[in-house]
Amino acid sequence: xxxxxxxxxxxxxxxxxxxxxxxxxxxxxxxxxxxxxxxxxxxxxxxxxxxxxxxxxxxxxxxxxxxxxxxxxxxxxxxxxxxxxxxxxxxxxxxxxxxxxxxxxxxxxxxxxxxxxxxxxxxxxxxxxxxxxxx
Amino acid sequence: xxxxxxxxxxxxxxxxxxxxxxxxxxxxxxxxxxxxxxxxxxxxxxxxxxxxxxxxxxxxxxxxxxxxxxxxxxxxxxxxxxxxxxxxxxxxxxxxxxxxxxxxxxxxxxxxxxxxxxxxxxxxxxxxxxxxxxxxxxxxxxxxxxxxxxxxxxxxxxxxxxxxxxxxxxxxxxxxxxxxxxxxxxxxxxxxxxxxxxxxxxxxxxxxxxxxxxxxxxxxxxxxxxxxxxxxxxxxxxxxxxxxxxxxxxxxxxxxxxxxxxxxxxxxxxxxxxxxxxxxxxxxxxxxxxxxxxxxxxxxxxxxxxxxxxxxxxxxxxxxxxxxxxxxxxxxxxxxxxxxxxxxxxxxxxxxxxxxxxxxxxxxxxxxxxxxxxxxxxxxxxxxxxxxxxxxxxxxxxxxxxxxxxxxxxxxxxxxxxxxxxxxxxxxxxxxxxxxxxxxxxxxxxxxxxxxxxxxxxxxxxxxxxxxxxxxxxxxxxxxxxxxxxxxxxxxxxxxxxxxxxxxxxxxxxxxxxxxxxxxxxxxxxxxxxxxxxxxxxxxxxxxxxxxxxxxxxx
Numbered sequence: 294x295x296x297x298x299x300x301x302x303x304x305x306x307x308x309x310x311x312x313x314x315x316x317x318x319x320x321x322x323x324x325x326x327x328x329x330x331x332x333x334x335x336x337x338x339x340x341x342x343x344x345x346x347x348x349x350x351x352x353x354x355x356x357x358x359x360x361x362x363x364x365x366x367x368x369x370x371x372x373x374x375x376x377x378x379x380x381x382x383x384x385x386x387x388x389x390x391x392x393x394x395x396x397x398x399x400x401x402x403x404x405x406x407x408x409x410x411x412x413x414x415x416x417x418x419x420x421x422x423x424x425x426x427x428x
Numbered sequence: 429x430x431x432x433x434x435x436x437x438x439x440x441x442x443x444x445x446x447x448x449x450x451x452x453x454x455x456x457x458x459x460x461x462x463x464x465x466x467x468x469x470x471x472x473x474x475x476x477x478x479x480x481x482x483x484x485x486x487x488x489x490x491x492x493x494x495x496x497x498x499x500x501x502x503x504x505x506x507x508x509x510x511x512x513x514x515x516x517x518x519x520x521x522x523x524x525x526x527x528x529x530x531x532x533x534x535x536x537x538x539x540x541x542x543x544x545x546x547x548x549x550x551x552x553x554x555x556x557x558x559x560x561x562x563x564x565x566x567x568x569x570x571x572x573x574x575x576x577x578x579x580x581x582x583x584x585x586x587x588x589x590x591x592x593x594x595x596x597x598x599x600x601x602x603x604x605x606x607x608x609x610x611x612x613x614x615x616x617x618x619x620x621x622x623x624x625x626x627x628x629x630x631x632x633x634x635x636x637x638x639x640x641x642x643x644x645x646x647x648x649x650x651x652x653x654x655x656x657x658x659x660x661x662x663x664x665x666x667x668x669x670x671x672x673x674x675x676x677x678x679x680x681x682x683x684x685x686x687x688x689x690x691x692x693x694x695x696x697x698x699x700x701x702x703x704x705x706x707x708x709x710x711x712x713x714x715x716x717x718x719x720x721x722x723x724x725x726x727x728x729x730x731x732x733x734x735x736x737x738x739x740x741x742x743x744x745x746x747x748x749x750x751x752x753x754x755x756x757x758x759x760x761x762x763x764x765x766x767x768x769x770x771x772x773x774x775x776x777x778x779x780x781x782x783x784x785x786x787x788x789x790x791x792x793x794x795x796x797x798x799x800x801x802x803x804x805x806x807x808x809x810x811x812x813x814x815x816x817x818x819x820x821x822x823x824x825x826x827x828x829x830x831x832x833x834x835x836x837x838x839x840x841x842x843x844x845x846x847x848x849x850x851x852x853x854x855x856x857x858x859x860x861x862x863x864x865x866x867x868x869x870x871x872x873x874x875x876x877x878x879x880x881x882x883x884x885x886x887x888x889x890x891x892x893x894x895x896x897x898x899x900x901x902x903x904x905x906x907x908x909x910x911x912x913x914x915x916x917x918x919x920x921x922x923x924x925x926x927x928x929x930x931x932x933x934x935x936x937x938x939x940x941x942x943x944x945x946x947x948x949x950x951x952x953x954x955x956x957x958x959x960x961x962x963x964x965x966x967x968x969x970x971x972x973x974x975x976x977x978x979x980x981x982x983x
Contacts, residue, residue, distance in 0.1 A: 306543035306559050308632025311673050311759075314872055315879050317983040331981025332632055333555065357543055358798075358908060362558030386763075388798060388907060406763040406796050407892045410883055 297421050300348045302330040302339045304367075305359040312384055313354035319410040320352075320417065336366040343371070343379055349421045355385040361394065368398045380421055384408070438475045446470070459886055463717040464675035465877065466840075472832035480839060485730070489825045493733035495726050495838065497784040498749040502825030503816075509787035510812045511588060511753065515540030515565035516799050517912045519575035522565040525802065526580060532806055533813065536618075538588040538789065539576070540564035541598070546633050548594045548967025551916040561912030563799070568920055569962045573601040574608070583611030587618040588663070588753070588787075593635040595622035596644050597966045600953040603656070619660035619709055619753075622648055625686040626665045628862045630672035630871060632979070635967060638859045640974040644949060645690060646697040649704040651950035660709040662690055663753065669867075670713035671759045673875020676720045679713060680841055681848035682858075682867050684731055688849070689858040691740055705736060706746035714780040715757040716772060722828060723837035725783025728752065731842055754780035755789040763796040765891035766903050774811050781815055782828055788812055798905040865982060872983070923960060931959040936969045943973040 301317040303310055310332060317329040328346050330339065343351050355363060360383065371377055382402035383395065392403055402416050435443075460468050469476075480486070487493060490500030499505060512529050514537075515522045526537055542564040544556040550568060551560045560566050567573055582605060591598045599620045606616055624641040627634045634641065645662060652661045666674075666683035674682065687708060694704050710728065714721050732750035736742040756776035761769045770793050777790050790808040792800030800808070816822055828834045855861040862868070881887040888894045939952040949970075956966050 306547045306549065306555050307563070308627075308634075309671070310632060311671070311875050314983050315673075315876055318872075318876055319879070321983070327983070329981050329983045331979065335554070357559055358562035359558030386797065388905060389902060390907070407889075409893070410879060 297325045297350065297417065298328065298346060298348045299325050299350045299352055299417065300328045300330060300339065300343050300346060301352045301354070302334040302342070303332050303354045304334050304336065304339060304363045305355060305357050306333060307355070307357040307359075308332055309356055310354070312356070313352075316352060316354070316384060316410065316413060320414060323414040323418075325417070336363060336370055339367060340370040340374060340376065343376060344374055348379055350380040350382065350417055353381065353383045353385075355383060355387075358386070360385065360387060361391055364395055364400055365398050368400070380417075382413070382417070384413070436475045438471065438473045441471075441473075462676065462720040463715060463878075463887065464677060464720060464874075465881070466675075466677070466720065472836050474832060476832050476836040480835060485839070486829065486835065492737070492745075492748060493730040494749055495730045496826035496829045498729065498751065498786075500825075502784070503781075503822035504825070507816050507822065508781065508785050508812075509536045509586070509753075510534055510809060510816075511536040511538045511787045511789055512805060512809055513538040513540050513588075513590065513755065513789045514800075514805065515542075516563075516906070517561040517565065517908055518915060519565055519567065519572045520578075523576055523578055523580070525805070528802060529805070529809065530580075530585075532809055534809060536586045536588065536787065537580070539590065541589075541591055542566045545594065545598070545963055546591065548597070548635050548963055548971075550962050550964030551913060551920055553964060556913075558910075558913075560916050562908055566912055566916050567598065567601070567963065568916060569923055569960045570601050570604055570957050571919075571923065571960060573598075573605050577605055577609075581611070582606040582609055583615060588621075589619070590621045592621055592624055592627050592631075592633055593641070594963055594967055595620045595624075596648055596950055596953050597957070597963055599648065600950065600957045604954065604957050613656050615658065616656055617658045619663050620648070621665060621711070622662045623665045623686065623711075625689060625858055625862065626668050626683070628977075628979070629669055629682060629686075629867045630674075631668040634977050634979075636970060636974045637977045638862060640970075641977075642689075642693050642859065643697075646693050646699070647949045649690075649694045649707075650697065650699055651948055652707060653699065653703045657707075659707065661704065661707045663709050663711045664690065665711040667711050667713045667755050669871065670715060670757065672871050673759075673878060674871045675874050676715065676717065676724050677841055677844045678848070678867075678870055678874060680724050680728055680731075681845040682870075683710065683712070684728060684735065684845060685849055685852050685858050687732065688735060688739070691736070692857065695740070701736075701740050701742045702744045702747050705740070705742055706744060706749075710750055710752035712752055712754050712780075712785075713757050714754045714776040714783075714785075716760050716776060718775060718779050719834060719837060720841075721776070721779040722783045723834055723841050725752070725754075725780070725785065726826075726829075726834070726838045727841035727845065729784070730838070731845055751786045753787040753789070754783075754785040756780070756791045758791055758795060761791060761793075761796040762889060762892050765897060765900060766793050766797065768891055769793040769796070770807065770811065773808065774815070777811055778815055778819070778821070781821060782826075784826065794903055794905055797903070799908065801904055801906045803904075865980070868979075868982070920962070923962070927960040932956070932961045932965070935959045936961055936965060939966065939969045940973050943970055 489497035792804035
C-alpha cells in the first residue's frame with residue numbers, strides 16, 4: 294500500500310511557519326509523504342498542488358485570522374476540480390465561533406494551539422486510510 | 429603545585445554528602461535541563477567561577493563590559509519604559525487604545541501593524557484578502573498615520589514601530605506627521621524595528637533580496653545620523669528568532685551576530701562607527717526558564733561591549749553599551765487555562781527586570797486565542813507595575829550578580845555565542861549564512877526537539893500535557909470582523925480620486941531612480957509620503973527595481 298500523501302501549506306501573508314514545519318516533519322517521521330509548500334500560498338496554488346501530487350489530505354496552517362476567507366475558497370476549488378474526497382485539516386488560532394462554520398464547509402480536523410502531534414498523526418491515519426483502501 | 433586530579437570541594441561534597449543521600453532518596457527521574465535543553469548541575473560553588481575575573485568579565489554597573497548593567501544606578505534612577513505593543517483594526521480604534529494605555533500609566537507607544545502593511549501590500553491586493561486590520565492596525569497612506577496619532581504629541585512621547593521590510597516608508601510617514609504637528613525632527617525619539625535579517629531567519633516578513641534590503645537599513649542609519657539623531661534606527665531582534673523555536677543561546681548568538689552584520693554593512697557604506705552604533709538597540713524574548721534568561725541578558729551586554737570596542741574599534745562608550753527592549757514569550761502562552769498565562773508572564777517579566785531590561789512589553793493572558801482585549805492588556809501592564817512598585821527588586825542594581833550559578837551560566841552563554849559567531853564568520857557573514865539556510869536549519873531543529881520533549885513529557889506545560897482540565901469556561905476575546913477591510917477599501921478608492929496623482933507618479937519614479945543608483949532612499953520616500961502615495965505603491969516601486977525574495981521551503 295502506498296504512503297499517505299499530505300500537502301502542508303501556509304496560505305495568507307503571515308510568515309510564522311514554526312507550527313507548519315514541525316507538523317510537516319512529524320507527519321514525515323510518522324511515515325507519510327509530505328509535500329511542504331511553504332509560505333504565502335494562494336488557494337489556487339494549494340489545490341493545484343493537491344491535484345498534481347495526488348494528495349490524500351491537505352493541512353493548512355493559519356494564525357492570522359484570515360481562515361474564514363481562505364478555507365471556503367480552498368473547499369470551493371477542491372469541489373471544482375473534483376477533489377472533494379481530499380481531506381482538509383487546519384491548525385492555528387481559530388476562535389470558537391468559527392469552528393462550526395468551518396465544519397459546515399467541510400473542514401475535517403481543526404487543531405488548536407497545544408494539540409499533541411501524535412493526535413494529529415492518528416487523526417490523519419484514521420480518517421485517510423479507509424478512503425485509500427476503498428480505491 | 430596542585431595535582432590535576434586533586435578533588436575540588438564540590439567534588440568532595442558530591443562524594444561525602446550527596447551520594448549517601450541519593451542512595452536513601454534519589455532525585456526525581458527527569459532530565460534537569462533548561463527549557464533550551466542545557467543540562468544544569470545540582471549546585472554551583474566558587475569552584476565554578478575559576479578563571480573569571482571580576483573587573484575584566486563582570487565589573488560594576490556602568491563600567492565596561494556592563495555585565496551588571498549600563499546604568500550605574502540601575503532602576504533607582506529611571507524605571508524601564510513600560511511599552512505595550514498594540515494595534516488592530518482601523519487607525520481610529522488603535523488611537524483610542526493608545527490613549528487608554530497612556531492614561532493607565534504606560535510610558536511609551538508601540539505600534540503593531542497588520543500583515544498587509546508589514547508585507548507592503550495595499551488592502552486591495554489579492555494576498556490581503558482576510559488580513560486587513562486583523563493582526564494589527566491597517567496603515568495605507570499618510571492619512572492613516574495622521575489618524576493613528578491624532579491628539580498624541582509626537583514630540584513629547586517615544587514610539588516604537590514594529591515594521592521591517594517597509595520600515596523606511598512607515599518611518600517617513602511618522603516623520604511627516606511629526607513635521608505637521610510642528611515637532612522638531614532632531615528632538616524626536618523612538619525606534620523602528622528595521623531588522624530585516626531576522627525576517628529572513630525567523631519571522632519571514634521579507635520583500636526584497638537580502639543585499640537590497642540591507643541597503644534600506646543602512647540608508648536609515650545614514651539619514652538618521654544627520655536628520656533624526658535621537659532615533660533608534662534598528663532594533664536587532666531575538667524575539668522572533670526565539671518564537672520561531674530557537675534555544676536561548678541561539679537567540680543570543682544569532683541576534684548579536686545580526687548586530688555585527690549591521691555594523692559591518694554600515695561601515696562598508698562609509699559611515700563612522702561611532703556616528704551610528706549608539707542608535708542600534710536590541711530586542712529580546714524573555715521565556716520561561718528564569719535563570720537562563722537572566723544569564724542571556726547579562727551575556728548580551730558583555731558580548732556587545734567587547735564586539736564594539738575590540739572587533740570594530742568603536743571609541744565612544746555609547747557605542748559599547750547594549751540597550752534592549754524585552755517582550756515576554758508569546759509562544760509560552762497556552763490556549764488551555766489561559767489565566768495561567770498571567771503567572772507565566774509575571775515570572776518572565778521579572779527575569780527581564782533582573783536582567784536589566786531598558787523597556788518591557790508584557791503579553792496578555794488571552795494572546796494564544798486572539799489579539800488582547802482592553803481589560804487583558806491593562807492587566808498585563810499592571811503586572812509590570814506590581815514588579816516595579818511592590819516587589820522591591822528595583823531598589824538594587826543587578827541583585828543576582830555574584831551568584832555562582834548566574835555568573836557561570838552568563839559565561840557559558842557568552843562562550844556558546846562566540847562559537848556561533850565563529851561558524852557564521854566562516855560562512856562569510858550573516859547574509860551568506862542566511863542564503864545558505866544555516867540559522868533557519870538550526871532553529872527548525874531546536875523547535876522540533878522541543879516539541880518532541882513536550883510530547884514525551886520531558887518538558888511539562890501546565891494545563892497542556894499535565895494538570896489538564898476538561899470543560900474550561902471560555903474567556904472573553906476580541907473578535908475583529910471584516911468591517912476594517914471594507915472601510916479601508918473605500919477610503920483607498922477615495923484617496924486615489926482626491927490626491928494629486930501626477931505628483932504621486934513623479935515621486936514614485938524618483939524613488940525608482942534613486943533605487944537604481946546609490947542615493948539615499950529616505951529622501952525620495954519622504955516625497956512619496958507627502959504626496960500620499962500608499963505603502964503598497966512605494967513598496968511596488970522598489971519591487972520594480974529590486975525584485976522579490978523567495979525562500980526555498982525546507983523542513
